[in-house]
Amino acid sequence: MAPNVEETLLEVKDVKTHFFTDEGVVKAVDGVNLSLRRGQTLCVVGESGCGKSVMARSILRIVPAPGRIVSGEISFRQRNGETIDLAQMNPRGRDIRSIRGREISMIFQEPMSSLSPVHTIGSQIMEAILLHLPVSRSEARKRAVSLLDLVGIPRASEQLDAYSFELSGGMRQRAMIAIALACEPQLLIADEPTTALDVTTQANILDLISDLQADSGMAVLFITHDLGVVAEIADEVVVMYLGRDVESGDVDAIFHEPKHPYTRALLQSIPRYDSRDRERLYSLKGSVPHPFNRPGGCPFHPRCDEFIADQCNTIDPGRYTVGGDHSVRCLLYEPSAAAQNVGASEPPAPAQNVGATR
Amino acid sequence: MIWYIARRILYLIPTLLIVSVIAFLVIQLPPGDFLASLISKAEETIDQAQVDALRERYGLDEPIYVQYWKWISGIVARGDFGDSFEWNRPVSDLIWERLGLTMVISLVTLAFVWVVSIPIGIYSAVKKYTIGDYIVTVIGFIGLAVPNFLLALVLMYVAFRYFGQSVGGLFSPEYIDAPWTLGRALDLLSHLWLPVIILGTAGTAALIRVMRANLLDELSKLYVDAARARGLSELRLLFKYPVRVALNPLVSALAWVFPALVSGSAITSIVLNLQTTGPLLYRSLQAQDMYLAGSLVLLVSVLTIVGTLVSDILLAWLDPRIQLQ
Known part of the structure; x- marks a missing residue:
């Protein structure tokens, strides 16, 4: 049976899914890239409202009205070896229906x-x-x-x-x-399948999914906000913030060498059993901005500890590769900027903010 | 399920008993004695022997519980609802005479309301906030707001002026007392559309809103997305899941359809001169024709109870979430 394990099954390129409401356009997904190989597990993490679910629904083309994919490409390799672009399909058409449930299945939060x-x-x-x-x-x-x-x-x-x-x-x-x-199916999209369940049941369901995956060789796209779950099941991780992939890479790179200030902040907010007594848990400052009030430049800059004045709020960072398939959207890692900015040439250590009181 | 139905039917007996007591009290509420009004109205034709016989028959000198017992035992044992004073005929004859046509009009109206409003309600919900939805909504609100009798007058004028149809009643003059033939049935059908549209308009408008609201609630539920993610086509998906769930509340509305079969739309029926039970009830109440009025009130109450039972059984059958305990 074993197909080429390294073969790319799903490739999402710069997908944007916007909601056209009377009050304005909500850019729920605003440029997401990810790729998933056969039999692997990709975890998409981020806070509530960062567009994880809409991104997952965009793949199956079941985004509720008034949302629609405005640009981007979703290449999916079918069983017969043919690669198709799901983003180009009519969401009510026969073609996408033959994919749903057959090639790609989805389970939901509740x-x-x-x-x-x-x-x-x-x-x-x-x-x-x-x-x-x-x-x-x-x-x-x-x-x-x-x-x-x-x-x-x-x-x-x-x-x-x-x-x-x-x-x-x-x-x-x-x-x-x-x-x-x-x-x-070749791909299972699991949209926070354990969020509504109690902890013991969560563990059982996670075990079930990994067992089934091991038996069938299907790929899993797992949406979650629970970093503990990510550590347990992921091969690859994509961190999303305000509809963007801010950092992506394999699970070891993300957990051991997180680059983006947002990823680092997320990892520091996990309670640890070995933390010192009476130590205050780090918490990310501020909250996710209102969708109509999207910050210019890097969308994370108002909450960022490494904010560079006049740069982060004006320049929209591209995706910079920081080794292997580890990439990050942050000006700190822009090759030319690294040379100019002394403070950014040596990215701050992840542990810097542990114990910081806000 | 069978036990559930059996138990519900058993509960009917005490309920019906209480209802019959209340209906009888309603008969007795108006001041004065029906014989007094009978004598005052028709002094010459009624002799003392007849008055005494009537007094004897209804036991008017006896206490109220004895009177009730005579009335109810007459109904239960012999189907004897007493006599109508105004018509000078047995109440049961009067009611049965009109019940057939009442049922025909009501059931056709009910079918009309459902057949028209359910598809429109579905359309309105699926295409919410589009031009089509707004048009349907405006028409619906107009239908809800216009009084039935006014609509009756306008449509009668239109039918008479532009279609040359004899309006009022359910038959053309030559068929009114004719025996049932194919011609009479066709004549009935050609007259039926007017009362059906008039009686059905408000109900249709209301049901469109109910169906739209029910379906909008269901359309956004996750099980719809889940079924779509399985690869079901939009149309099959719509009818198999959200519409199926949204129809359940309409079944419970059946409970109030049954009593409306008998008592509803009295004013419209009077305007249209329909030979149904609505105008009969109205007239009997005006004339203090107490046994006729009382029997109609009892009939309406019984139909309410039976309607509730039927809709409960249907719901229990349609919706597995209802526990039969």
Whole structure:
């Protein structure tokens, strides 16, 4: 089976998804780049409202109105080897529908509301199977039972006729995963699938996803704000801020050598069990700006500890490579600026702000 | 499910008993005795023997609970609702005579309301804040605001002036007392559209708003996105999930449709001269025709209770979230 592991499955290039409201344009996603290889796990992290979910929905083209992709490219390599640009597809068309559920599946944040309240679990799994695979109803039913079994739902053949309200939160998310896996997709997009669950259930679901991934070789795009989850499952990480990828790289680089001041601040805000007593937890100053009030220059500059006056608020930083596939959008790492700015040539150590009181 | 229905039907018995007591009290509320009004109205034709016989039959000299027992046992045992004084005929004859046409008009109106308003409501919700939605909304509000009797007068004028149709009533003059033939049925159909549109307009307008609001609530739910992410086409998705869920509240609205079958739209029916139970109830209340009025009140109450039961059973069947406990 094993296809070339290094093969790129999904490549998102400078995608912008804007919402055209009466009050103005909300640039929910404003230039995101990421790439995902077969069988790998990419985690997208960021605060609430940074455009993670809209980015994930943009890939499947299920962005709710009045949002739409205004530019960019989403290249996806299909099973048959053909590469297509999802951003160019009609979101209501037949082409994108043959991708949804078949090549790319998605699970959502709230398993409580992502299942129909008036249909059985089984009917929703069978729907996904019958939409994409040439099988009979009885075969689809058999397959649905084995899927429920696979995701660890006990008494699968009975639970097939259960309604979502008859299951616990964790079981519902397992059922959602079963639906998502119904046609053995190449890519699973998981939009904060564990946020609404309690901690023990979270761990179970994460284990389930990694096990299934190991068995099937599918790639996972995992959206989360939980850095603990990232450390556990990610191969690659993309850090998003205000609709941008501010830093991306492999998980070791991001955790051990974070470059962007935002990434460093996020990592410092994690409570640690080995921290000294009565030490104040670092917290990022300010909050995410209102979408209509987007700062000029680097969008992070009003909250940044390394703010360079007259530069960060005027120059929109590009993506600078800082070794391997580790890239960062910050003027501190601009090759020519590094030569000019003495203070920036030696990026401050990540630990600098530990224990700082704001 | 069967136990649930059986239990609900069992609960009907005490409820109906209480309702019948209240209906009887309503009959007795107006001051004066119906025989007094009967005698004062038609002194010459009624002799003392007849008055005594009536007094004996209804037990008017007896205490109120005995009277109630005679009335209710007559209804339960013999289907005897008493006599109408104004019409000088048994109440049951009067009601049955008109109930058929009332049912026809009401059920056709109900079908009209649902067939028109559900698709428009769906359209209005799916295309919210578009020109089409605004047009539908404006028409809906006009339909809601215009009184039925006014609409009746205007449409009657239009039907008479421009289509040369005999308006008022449900039959052309030559068919009024004719036996049922194909011609009479066709004549009924050609007259039916006017009352159906008039009686249905307000309901249609209201239901469009209800359907639109219900569906808008459902459209933004995550299970819709999840089904879309599975690769379902927009149309199938719409009808299989959000519309299906949005229709449930409409079923509970059935409860008040049943009593409206009998008592509703009295004024419009009078304007249109329809031979339905609405004007009968109105007239009996005016004339203090107490047994007729009381029996109609009882009938309306029974239909309310039965309507509630039917809609509850339907909802329990349609919506698995309803626990049958």
